[in-house]
Amino acid sequence: MKVILTGNEAVARGAWEAGCHVAAAYPGTPSTEILENLGRFPEVSSEWSPNEKVALEVASGASIAGARALCAMKHVGLNVAADPFFTMSYIGVNGGLVVVTADDPGLSSSQNEQDNRWYALHAKVPMLEPSDSQECLDFTRAAFDISERFDTPVLLRLTTRICHSKSVVETEERVESPVREYGRNPAKNAMLPAFARQKHYIVEKRLEDLREFGESSPFNSVTMADGAEIGVIASGVGYQYAREALGDGANFLKIGFSWPLPRRRIREFASKVKTLWVVEENDPFIETEIRAMGISCFGKDVLPVVDELTPAIVARAVLGKEPAPGREGEVPPPNRPPLLCPGCPHRGLFFPLSKKKDVIVTGDIGCYGLGSMPPLNVGETTICMGAGFSAAIGFEKANEKAGRNRKVFGILGDSTFFHSGITGLIDAVVNKSRSVFVIMDNRITAMTGQQENPGSGRTLSGEETVALDIPKICGACGVKDDNIHVVDPYDLKASAEAVDRAWAAEETSVIVTTRPCALLKNVQKERAGMKCFVDEERCVLCGACLKLGCPAISKRDGRIVIDQEACNGCGLCVQVCPKSAVGKKGES
Amino acid sequence: MNTKTTNVLLVGVGGQGTILASKILTEGLLSFGYDVKMSEIHGMAQRGGSVSTHVRYGEKVYSPVICRGEADVVVAFEKMEALRWLPYLSAGGRLIVNNHEIFPMPVILGQAEYPREIEKYLSASAPGTLVVEAAKTADELGNPRVMNMVLLGAVVKTLGLDGRDWGGTLRSCVPPGAVEINERAFAAGKTLLPG
Ligand SMILES: Cc1ncc(C[n+]2csc(CCOP(=O)(O)OP(=O)(O)O)c2C)c(N)n1
Numbered sequence: 001m002k003v004i005l006t007g008n009e010a011v012a013r014g015a016w017e018a019g020c021h022v023a024a025a026y027p028g029t030p031s032t033e034i035l036e037n038l039g040r041f042p043e044v045s046s047e048w049s050p051n052e053k054v055a056l057e058v059a060s061g062a063s064i065a066g067a068r069a070l071c072a073m074k075h076v077g078l079n080v081a082a083d084p085f086f087t088m089s090y091i092g093v094n095g096g097l098v099v100v101t102a103d104d105p106g107l108s109s110s111q112n113e114q115d116n117r118w119y120a121l122h123a124k125v126p127m128l129e130p131s132d133s134q135e136c137l138d139f140t141r142a143a144f145d146i147s148e149r150f151d152t153p154v155l156l157r158l159t160t161r162i163c164h165s166k167s168v169v170e171t172e173e174r175v176e177s178p179v180r181e182y183g184r185n186p187a188k189n190a191m192l193p194a195f196a197r198q199k200h201y202i203v204e205k206r207l208e209d210l211r212e213f214g215e216s217s218p219f220n221s222v223t224m225a226d227g228a229e230i231g232v233i234a235s236g237v238g239y240q241y242a243r244e245a246l247g248d249g250a251n252f253l254k255i256g257f258s259w260p261l262p263r264r265r266i267r268e269f270a271s272k273v274k275t276l277w278v279v280e281e282n283d284p285f286i287e288t289e290i291r292a293m294g295i296s297c298f299g300k301d302v303l304p305v306v307d308e309l310t311p312a313i314v315a316r317a318v319l320g321k322e323p324a325p326g327r328e329g330e331v332p333p334p335n336r337p338p339l340l341c342p343g344c345p346h347r348g349l350f351f352p353l354s355k356k357k358d359v360i361v362t363g364d365i366g367c368y369g370l371g372s373m374p375p376l377n378v379g380e381t382t383i384c385m386g387a388g389f390s391a392a393i394g395f396e397k398a399n400e401k402a403g404r405n406r407k408v409f410g411i412l413g414d415s416t417f418f419h420s421g422i423t424g425l426i427d428a429v430v431n432k433s434r435s436v437f438v439i440m441d442n443r444i445t446a447m448t449g450q451q452e453n454p455g456s457g458r459t460l461s462g463e464e465t466v467a468l469d470i471p472k473i474c475g476a477c478g479v480k481d482d483n484i485h486v487v488d489p490y491d492l493k494a495s496a497e498a499v500d501r502a503w504a505a506e507e508t509s510v511i512v513t514t515r516p517c518a519l520l521k522n523v524q525k526e527r528a529g530m531k532c533f534v535d536e537e538r539c540v541l542c543g544a545c546l547k548l549g550c551p552a553i554s555k556r557d558g559r560i561v562i563d564q565e566a567c568n569g570c571g572l573c574v575q576v577c578p579k580s581a582v583g584k585k586g587e588s
Numbered sequence: 589m590n591t592k593t594t595n596v597l598l599v600g601v602g603g604q605g606t607i608l609a610s611k612i613l614t615e616g617l618l619s620f621g622y623d624v625k626m627s628e629i630h631g632m633a634q635r636g637g638s639v640s641t642h643v644r645y646g647e648k649v650y651s652p653v654i655c656r657g658e659a660d661v662v663v664a665f666e667k668m669e670a671l672r673w674l675p676y677l678s679a680g681g682r683l684i685v686n687n688h689e690i691f692p693m694p695v696i697l698g699q700a701e702y703p704r705e706i707e708k709y710l711s712a713s714a715p716g717t718l719v720v721e722a723a724k725t726a727d728e729l730g731n732p733r734v735m736n737m738v739l740l741g742a743v744v745k746t747l748g749l750d751g752r753d754w755g756g757t758l759r760s761c762v763p764p765g766a767v768e769i770n771e772r773a774f775a776a777g778k779t780l781l782p783g
Pocket residue numbers: 026027028029052074076077080365366367368384385412413414415416417440442444445446447448
């Protein structure tokens with residue numbers, strides 16, 4: 001059937017068609033929708049795992065036990081899962097194992113722009129790189145076969161444009177592949193040094209076999225154009241951009257099986273063209289290999305490493321064609337940075353924290369990361385998930401050495417707490433940190449579009465399950481009851497008190513907020529009638545409410561206006577108004 | 589079917605419903621037999637940031653993104669976003685602007701000013717610019733959220749595809765309870781344009 005799918009939907013469809021039995025992931029833009037879509041197929045047992053390392057280990061166990069398994073993550077997720085990834089390369093598979101990495105050239109939603117193709121080289125596993133949704137489906141299906149044939153995990157490398165672009169796809173039906181026999185085999189599956197050493201020889205040999213296989217892979221293809229002297233070697237969406245920009249004016253070697261690279265085919269192609277160009281996003285991955293082969297080419301000397309490519313960038317580099325001028329705006333309009341939503345529960349704790357002097361806030365990645373923008377300006381570091389807690393510990397130590405009297409608040413969310421915050425908290429308690437550890441529990445993984453997490457009480461398929469109790473976990477990690485402050489962030493006074501008490505404590509303390517994300521369907525339904533409004537008689541235009549940074553409040557034509565469609569009646573503006581000029585209708 | 593690729597850029601503010609509108613647009617184009625590619629950004633920008641969706645269709649489409657100066661139609665769900673994305677409009681392109689303002693944080697905080705007389709500037713820079721009352725129309729229909737369908741109706745008309753059958757696509761993309769109001773909004777959008 002002909003349908004139009006995003007790359008992520010096509011990967012899910014391809015895995016299903018290939019008879020995949022088990023899928024595990026932790027959400028992360030741009031990979032999230034892969035598992036969301038796989039979760040709709042009842043034949044596949046799909047789960048949200050607490051983090052990527054757990055997800056890959058779940059998939060690895062399933063594979064060793066004979067099931068076809070898939071694990072998906074955003075690029076930085078593979079850093080977290082790198083430990084099982086490298087050793088699964090040694091162990092290999094029983095049922096096919098496909099690891100999907102979704103990289104983010106252009107950093108549409110990430111903290112760095114790392115190019116995960118190096119992981120394939122580093123872990124010595126084969127890699128496929130689709131350039132549109134049809135290839136996402138085809139390559140995913142093929143990846144399971146390659147995995148089983150060569151006894152190796154396969155890395156499927158996507159990028160944001162591939163994940164989130166839609167194109168036309170021809171789908172097929174699922175081919176059932178029974179779960180394979182499993183027999184105990186420590187020499188294959190238990191990587192003790194003696195076994196692992198033997199395995200390393202096998203991995204090296206496998207790499208050579210894979211290189212040979214790649215030479216004849218249909219995923220690497222040549223298109224020669226009559227009379228064209230330019231040759232382009234391209235992969236991923238870079239190929240589509242090059243085709244768009246150069247049309248029939250160039251010869252193409254399209255690389256879809258992108259590790260190990262097909263050296264003979266590259267050499268042969270290079271010998272037939274006058275000038276050779278390598279078009280790939282971010283790092284010179286293919287280019288490095290080509291140069292190592294002694295073939296000269298144009299690549300990152302003329303194309304950017306940073307940010308996404310576009311057809312215009314390729315046309316300019318290869319053809320010297322100036323991009324269309326477009327029509328310049330007279331003055332560029334003001335920026336429109338992303339914001340905490342109206343009614344966001346994070347705002348209620350950030351506001352009192354923003355008033356506190358002598359405070360350092362180590363932040364993390366989640367919606368609360370947006371608190372570091374004006375006007376709240378809460379948060380000064382963002383490293384990686386979990387670092388909001390652990391970096392606080394180091395900050396405190398350095399402050400002590402420097403004689404700086406500043407209290408450190410480490411901040412992260414519920415999903416991040418389960419992902420990798422708990423270990424940081426344990427470190428804090430055991431090593432006697434006096435910092436404050438804040439868990440912004442909004443009952444969901446919000447930033448990535450509302451995925452369930454171990455605290456939300458539901459599984460990926462929507463089934464009810466236990467909801468872990470965060471304050472209890474903190475207690476079990478050794479934080480004293482007196483030092484655990486549970487607050488409703490819609491209550492500014494209670495939030496401010498909790499901040500003050502934690503600030504003054506001489507031991508590790510914790511603040512847990514309890515309001516769910518304002519965008520949750522049930523929250524929106526419950527609060528649909530709750531709105532705040534300004535009594536213009538009383539309003540003195542002091543602007544105190546504007547300092548909350550709520551996008552529903554603005555000053556227009558000399559009046560403070562609350563957008564009734566956007567407001568969720570959280571009541572923070574009521575509490576900050578010194579003239580009691582903000583009223584609220586619709587009580588909970 | 590013309591062989592040239594047509595480029596439609598939908599821009600606005602995260603949460604305005606550009607994603608649903610472009611979904612219906614692409615599904616419809618597919619059902620009419622075009623090759624279609626669509627690209628959008630999820631994630632962080634969805635929290636009230638500036639968002640864009642690229643839709644390209646024709647006989648054979650390679651790139652999923654539209655470059656500056658190449659959009660045949662730009663439809664701005666918010667006025668200031670029209671200014672931001674104006675450089676993407678092609679020389680003979682058509683700009684459709686929703687007469688609707690959403691203040692970004694720098695404006696709310698008084699650090700920047702919301703640009704004045706945007707319509708005037710746009711019309712001078714891109715002759716034929718259409719300012720449409722999609723927000724008002726949606727309000728009048730009783731649901732401000734269907735503004736996206738009003739704009740979709742206007743886009744479909746501009747593309748000359750209003751004679752095609754969009755009903756099935758629309759029904760398959762919105763929840764059953766919301767079909768009627770969305771259909772009405774879509775129809776209203778088509779009438780907002782002259783001709
Ligand atoms: C290793 C890693 N995996 C995934 C992500 C993507 N990601 C960023 S924030 C986030 C979840 C945040 O959830 P939570 O901590 O509950 O905060 P919320 O957004 O709900 O406020 C995820 C999954 C990431 N940045 N790094």
